[in-house]
Amino acid sequence: MNFQPQAYEPELARSWAERPAAAKKPAAKKYYVLEMLPYPSGALHMGHVRNYAIGDAVARFLRMRGYEVMHPMGWDAFGLPAENAAIQNRTHPREWTLNNIANMKAQMRRFGFSYDWRREVTTCLPEYYRWNQWFFLRMHERGLAYRKKGWVNWCPRCATVLANEQVAGGVCWRHEDTPVEQRELEQWYFRITQYAEELLRDLDQLSGWPERVTAMQRNWIGRSVGAELAFGLEPRSGQAAAAAARLNVFTTRIDTVYGVSAVLLAPQHPLLAEILTAAERERARALQPARGAASEPEKLGFDTGWRARNPFSGESVPVWVANFVLMNYGSGAVMAVPAHDERDYEFCQKYGLPIRPVIEPESGADILAAGAYTGDGRMIHSGDYNGLPNREAMARMTRWAEARGVGKGTVSYRLQDWGVSRQRYWGTPIPMIYCPGCGVVPAPDQDLPVRLPEDVPISETGVANLAAIQSFIQTTCPKCQGAAKRETDTMDTFVDSSWYFYRYLDAHNDAAPFAREAARRWMPVDQYIGGIEHAILHLIYSRFFTKVMRDLGLVTIGEPIARLFTQGMITRSGAKMSKSKGNVVDPAALIERYGADATRAYVLFAAPPEKDFDWNDQGVEGLHRFFGRVYRLALRHPPQTAMAAPPARAASAAEDRLLRKTHTTLARITREMESRWHFNTCIAAAMELVNVFYELEPERAASRISAAAWDDCLRRLVLMLAPYAPFLTEEIRRQWAKSGSAGAVWEEEIQGQGWPESDPAWAREEEIELVVQVNGKLRARLRASASAGEEELRELALADAKIQTLLDGNTPAKVIVIPGRLVNIVLREGK
RNA sequence: GCCCGGGUGGCGAAAUUGGCAGACGCACGGGACUUAAAAUCCCGAGUCCGGCGACGGACGUGCCGGUUCGAGUCCGGCCCCGGGCACCA
Numbered sequence: 042m043n044f045q046p047q048a049y050e051p052e053l054a055r056s057w058a059e060r061p062a063a064a065k066k067p068a069a070k071k072y073y074v075l076e077m078l079p080y081p082s083g084a085l086h087m088g089h090v091r092n093y094a095i096g097d098a099v100a101r102f103l104r105m106r107g108y109e110v111m112h113p114m115g116w117d118a119f120g121l122p123a124e125n126a127a128i129q130n131r132t133h134p135r136e137w138t139l140n141n142i143a144n145m146k147a148q149m150r151r152f153g154f155s156y157d158w159r160r161e162v163t164t165c166l167p168e169y170y171r172w173n174q175w176f177f178l179r180m181h182e183r184g185l186a187y188r189k190k191g192w193v194n195w196c197p198r199c200a201t202v203l204a205n206e207q208v209a210g211g212v213c214w215r216h217e218d219t220p221v222e223q224r225e226l227e228q229w230y231f232r233i234t235q236y237a238e239e240l241l242r243d244l245d246q247l248s249g250w251p252e253r254v255t256a257m258q259r260n261w262i263g264r265s266v267g268a269e270l271a272f273g274l275e276p277r278s279g280q281a282a283a284a285a286a287r288l289n290v291f292t293t294r295i296d297t298v299y300g301v302s303a304v305l306l307a308p309q310h311p312l313l314a315e316i317l318t319a320a321e322r323e324r325a326r327a328l329q330p331a332r333g334a335a336s337e338p339e340k341l342g343f344d345t346g347w348r349a350r351n352p353f354s355g356e357s358v359p360v361w362v363a364n365f366v367l368m369n370y371g372s373g374a375v376m377a378v379p380a381h382d383e384r385d386y387e388f389c390q391k392y393g394l395p396i397r398p399v400i401e402p403e404s405g406a407d408i409l410a411a412g413a414y415t416g417d418g419r420m421i422h423s424g425d426y427n428g429l430p431n432r433e434a435m436a437r438m439t440r441w442a443e444a445r446g447v448g449k450g451t452v453s454y455r456l457q458d459w460g461v462s463r464q465r466y467w468g469t470p471i472p473m474i475y476c477p478g479c480g481v482v483p484a485p486d487q488d489l490p491v492r493l494p495e496d497v498p499i500s501e502t503g504v505a506n507l508a509a510i511q512s513f514i515q516t517t518c519p520k521c522q523g524a525a526k527r528e529t530d531t532m533d534t535f536v537d538s539s540w541y542f543y544r545y546l547d548a549h550n551d552a553a554p555f556a557r558e559a560a561r562r563w564m565p566v567d568q569y570i571g572g573i574e575h576a577i578l579h580l581i582y583s584r585f586f587t588k589v590m591r592d593l594g595l596v597t598i599g600e601p602i603a604r605l606f607t608q609g610m611i612t613r614s615g616a617k618m619s620k621s622k623g624n625v626v627d628p629a630a631l632i633e634r635y636g637a638d639a640t641r642a643y644v645l646f647a648a649p650p651e652k653d654f655d656w657n658d659q660g661v662e663g664l665h666r667f668f669g670r671v672y673r674l675a676l677r678h679p680p681q682t683a684m685a686a687p688p689a690r691a692a693s694a695a696e697d698r699l700l701r702k703t704h705t706t707l708a709r710i711t712r713e714m715e716s717r718w719h720f721n722t723c724i725a726a727a728m729e730l731v732n733v734f735y736e737l738e739p740e741r742a743a744s745r746i747s748a749a750a751w752d753d754c755l756r757r758l759v760l761m762l763a764p765y766a767p768f769l770t771e772e773i774r775r776q777w778a779k780s781g782s783a784g785a786v787w788e789e790e791i792q793g794q795g796w797p798e799s800d801p802a803w804a805r806e807e808e809i810e811l812v813v814q815v816n817g818k819l820r821a822r823l824r825a826s827a828s829a830g831e832e833e834l835r836e837l838a839l840a841d842a843k844i845q846t847l848l849d850g851n852t853p854a855k856v857i858v859i860p861g862r863l864v865n866i867v868l869r870e871g872k
Numbered sequence: 873g874c875c876c877g878g879g880u881g882g883c884g885a886a887a888u889u890g891g892c893a894g895a896c897g898c899a900c901g902g903g904a905c906u907u908a909a910a911a912u913c914c915c916g917a918g919u920c921c922g923g924c925g926a927c928g929g930a931c932g933u934g935c936c937g938g939u940u941c942g943a944g945u946c947c948g949g950c951c952c953c954g955g956g957c958a959c960c961a
Contacts, residue, residue: 043911253876253956260875260957267961292961305961340959370960377961384959455960576956646897647884652877653954657884663897666912673912712888722886725896732896735913812892817942819892857941862891867941 044669046636049772054151054637058158072108073563074100075542077571077579078115078162081141082122085148087611087618087644087656088572090628094641095608095650095718096570097154098764102714104155105763105796111563112155113545115162116142119170119468120534121199124504131499134467138165148629152637153767155792160545164537169544170469171490172554173536176586177472178483179593185232186461188481192309192368193460195224200503201464202228223329225309229471229530230458233585237262237454239599240584249604251651254576261577263455267293268439269372270448272304272349274316275357288312288349288360291371291453295438296431297378299423300399302389304349304360305342305377307368316347328364340365340388352447353438354424363388371453379413386413399423400431459582461533466497466504468531476518476525485519491527507531538579539586542566542601560596565603573607580605606718609653611644618656626656638766639665645720645765664724668769670731671762675773678741678755680784681748687800688750695740696750697807699733703754704803706730710761711799720765727762734758752784757797767792812863813838815847831858838864 076096079089100112116138123134130137142163149156162169180186194203198219233240241262244255272288288304306313308328317325321343328341342363349360365384366375379389380398389396402418420426426434442448462471472484472491484491494513498505507513507529518525540554546563547555580602587601610617613624631640643661648654687704691697710723734755740746763770770791777786787794811825811834821843825834835858838844844866855867 251876256876257956263957263960265960290961294961338959365959365961367960375961382961384961387959453960573955649885654884657898659898660884667897669912717888719886719888721884722888722896725886728896810892814891814942817891817940822892855941857891859891863942865891865941 044672046638046665046668046768047633049775050153050632050636050638050768051151053768053771054153057153057155058150069107069109071111071563071567072103073111073542073566073568074103075112075566075569076114077569077575078117078538078541079145080117080120080122081138081145083141083144085145085152085628087626087628090152090640091608091611091644091650092571093149093152093154094644095606095720097641097767098645098720099568099570099714099718100155101764101767101792102796104792105760105794107795111545112157113160113162113542113548114149114154114156114158115160115541115545116145116164117534117538117541118142118163118165119531119537121201121465121467123467124465127499127504128501133495133497133499134504135165135495139163151632152628152641155767160548162541162544162548164534164541165467167490167492168549168551169541170493170537172540172544173469173532174472174484174489174491175486175554176536176540176589177532178486178489180231180589181473181483183592185235185589186229187232188227188229190225190227191230191460192223193226193228195222195226197222199465202226202460202462223309226462228460228462229473229528230460231585233459233582234454234456236585236588237264237456238452239588240456240581243584243600246600247602247605250602251605251607254573254580254605254607257576258581261456261581265293265453265455267291267371267451267453268295268442268448269451270295270298270352270376270442272351272358272374272376274312274360275348275350277347288374289372290374290376291451292376294378294381294435295442295448296420296423296426296435297381297399298351298353298376298438299426300378300380300397301351301354301356301358301376302379302385302394302396303358303377305363305366305375305385305388306345306360307366307373308362308364309368310362310366310373313345313362316345321345325362328362338364340384340391342388342392344392352442352445359394361392369457370455381413381415383413383415397422459533459535459585461536462530463533464506464508464529465531466493466506468534469493469536470507470513471528471530471532473528474516474518474525475528476521476523478523479518479520479525482518482520482525488519493531535578535582539582540590542569542583543590543596554595557595560598564596565598565601568604568606569602570606570608572610576607606651608650609648611654611656613656615655626658631661635661635665636668636768638668638768642668642724642765646724647721649717649719649721667724667728667731668766670735671758671766672769672773674731674734674738675755675759676776676780677738678751679777679780679782680752680756680786681782682752682784684756684785685749685753687753687803688747689802692747692750693740693745695737696746699737699746699754700750700803701806702730702733703757704799705805707757707761707797707799708804711796714764724765727758730758748784760791760794760797763791763794809861811837813841813844814863814865815844816868817865820844820847827861829860831860834858834860834864838866 074096076092100110104110118138123138126132126137127134164170177186196203196219203221241259241264244259247255269289269291272290274288290304308325313322313325324343342361345360345362347360348357350357377385377389379386379394379396381400399420399422400414400418401421402414402416417431420429420431420434426438439450470491470493472489474482474484476482494510497510514526514529516525516527517523543555543560546559550556583601587596588599590596591599613626616622616624618625628640639661643664646664647660687700691700706726709726713719713723737746741751759770759773774787774791807827808824809827811823812819813821813823821841823837823841825837835856851868853866853868857865
């Protein structure tokens with residue numbers, strides 16, 4: 042009875058390969074379990090295994106509970122690594138990607154993850170990306186996809202533009218050693234800001250999301266309420282052209298407007314092109330900050346020599362260029378109020394600009410002693426507003442500005458439109474055409490997909506991007522039939538992953554991205570599971586897409602994901618696993634050694650799934666041992682009896698114990714699987730149960746436990762382990778069937794069985810251990826009936842010999858009785 | 873700086889509503905089986921003090937304080953670790 046998972050797992054994996062996981066009655070309630078689709082990098086890593094082990098345990102459990110479960114898998118198959126690999130081994134990105142997919146798919150099957158492969162989605166295939174193009178065209182029709190010239194993040198290593206979300210700490214998300222540059226380019230954008238308000242508001246509905254994630258998104262959208270004010274640029278001798286220019290600033294502190302010392306412009310501000318000399322423009326350019334640079338650089342700036350008029354005070358203030366003013370937020374211009382803003386304070390202090398307080402704290406403290414005062418207070422030096430509380434002044438001043446036409450209340454967002462153009466080969470071609478006569482013309486629907494040319498030159502410097510492929514570029518204008526050129530940018534791969542979970546529902550539809558019917562039946566995703574690293578990018582884009590799809594009439598929902606679960610990271614020796622650190626754990630090696638069940642189950646057992654955990658090589662061994670114990674136990678006891686309800690009465694104390702342990706364990710696991718998914722305690726509970734089986738084996742041998750009771754408990758054990766050990770449990774079924782067992786063995790596979798019910802009569806203990814405390818300290822443990830009342834327990838506790846000694850003849854001041862748990866005897870103070 | 877998490881034995885952890893702190897596992901120690909080893913099965917174990925011993929006592933969930941008959945759990949203050957955001961006016 043050697044336990045050798047290698048002897049049966051591969052065979053079972055093969056037999057499960059193409060078959061969709063058992064679907065239940067079509068009338069059943071639907072449940073959509075989704076795990077984040079992987080990038081096909083070549084092989085699964087432990088993070089994937091954790092993600093899919095969680096999802097698969099849940100999917101299997103729900104299937105056993107009778108749900109019709111949607112559990113698909115696919116590939117996020119476009120993207121830069123394929124091009125890098127192409128350079129290295131001179132293989133075509135497509136070939137490299139498809140090979141990796143084949144390999145990883147084989148690994149997933151070997152792990153026994155119960156995906157419905159008929160629904161597999163591969164984003165780099167034309168059958169998929171044509172719908173990216175289709176969505177692009179629909180968005181273009183509605184003005185949601187548009188082209189503009191703008192300052193963009195450029196990674197010199199990737200040789201492409203990055204979205205703001207892909208830049209962290211001033212470096213590229215893929216090349217942490219490469220500073221991101223700013224370039225001004227013509228790019229395609231998605232107008233996600235049009236949905237900013239809704240994306241923010243609807244976060245409140247997402248009660249099934251971790252608060253951490255909604256907080257990050259809220260932060261990311263960054264709504265702030267303020268006002269736009271017009272500071273008129275004053276004419277300057279000999280440069281009258283710009284004289285009429287109005288200069289808008291955005292502020293959240295209109296109440297401080299009487300304290301303005303200067304107007305500060307971002308170095309990229311368009312007005313500078315008109316008002317600066319060539320030499321000055323060069324100076325401004327040098328001030329451009331790298332986006333989100335690692336540390337806050339020194340504040341720098343210079344006086345343009347121009348002046349602007351404060352719309353409230355009429356005062357003339359200088360116009361400066363300052364490196365810390367962001368062009369892509371608000372209007373790219375701010376009013377500097379050094380007395381009430383720390384940044385302005387630092388800047389004005391440095392350049393000797395005046396610092397004038399206009400708000401006085403209630404305490405009357407000397408506010409400039411410690412830098413800027415940013416709190417509330419009363420208005421001073423502010424004309425008609427003097428004496429008002431500043432909050433009240435804000436509202437009045439906004440109204441005044443609106444009435445005078447010099448400003449208005451506005452809302453500003455940190456969120457910016459989503460730049461989707463990438464100057465790469467391996468992505469979805471943007472389906473637009475440039476005609477010398479007609480301008481920018483969308484490719485007609487019937488021409489989709491605009492195919493990515495396959496025959497492209499690959500050299501050691503990279504894959505040629507589309508701009509270099511004449512056969513791709515040259516086309517005819519759909520409007521005038523004249524010669525025209527195709528757009529050569531491809532789409533950001535986040536476009537692919539923004540809607541892939543809809544495509545699973547109708548993966549082979551060639552008339553539409555998916556049938557409305559399918560989406561109505563299956564959406565929203567009931568449970569999404571993946572890493573926290575996608576808290577912003579992927580999850581906000583997906584929400585945006587769903588809202589656009591709703592406005593296109595494709596779906597009726599406004600949010601795609603009902604519940605989100607973010608799993609913890611697996612580290613090793615406290616560090617993130619990475620190839621460069623050489624500390625990766627290879628799942629393939631673990632399967633080789635311990636099998637798929639033990640590997641999956643260990644990942645679930647090591648910690649609650651939302652928590653990070655540090656890998657321990659020896660931990661898997663524990664699960665391997667445990668499954669060996671289960672296997673041997675089961676094979677020693679093929680069922681002798683028919684399947685029946687558990688006996689109403691136990692034949693012996695031992696039988697009573699087994700029945701109670703089985704049913705309490707079952708109740709406990711069921712509750713966990715339905716609530717917080719602490720699989721670690723589920724598996725621990727199953728281990729306890731198995732330990733009891735071992736302890737009671739002699740009792741069974743001596744017939745003090747009936748075959749009927751034993752068989753029933755053992756069958757339940759097998760079923761309750763199925764979500765964590767699909768191979769083992771199925772193998773036990775097969776072995777039982779082969780053994781010519783006298784009793785009943787399931788005819789269908791374990792994954793087609795129903796989840797066992799726990800019998801409430803057995804799922805509770807009859808006798809409890811009563812804890813007796815004296816002044817809150819544990820002094821005795823007694824046996825008591827679980828149903829004993831307060832009075833009975835009180836008597837029992839007080840009658841105990843040890844308690845009597847401790848009481849020493851004194852009368853307790855108070856006795857607290859918690860039935861089923863404890864008795865606490867309180868003696869008077871000083872005793 | 874701001875916003876989230878988290879801190880429990882040698883290690884991963886458990887204690888779901890305020891009610892036995894440390895379930896379950898890893899590592900470790902002992903025993904059985906074996907010519908031997910592996911595998912397997914059984915037993916032990918928070919720390920300190922006392923006792924030959926069964927056992928008894930004290931302490932113990934980052935630190936300080938509070939509420940309560942009773943606090944890992946609730947409240948106030950602080951320390952440390954991890955993550956996210958970070959010149960957003």
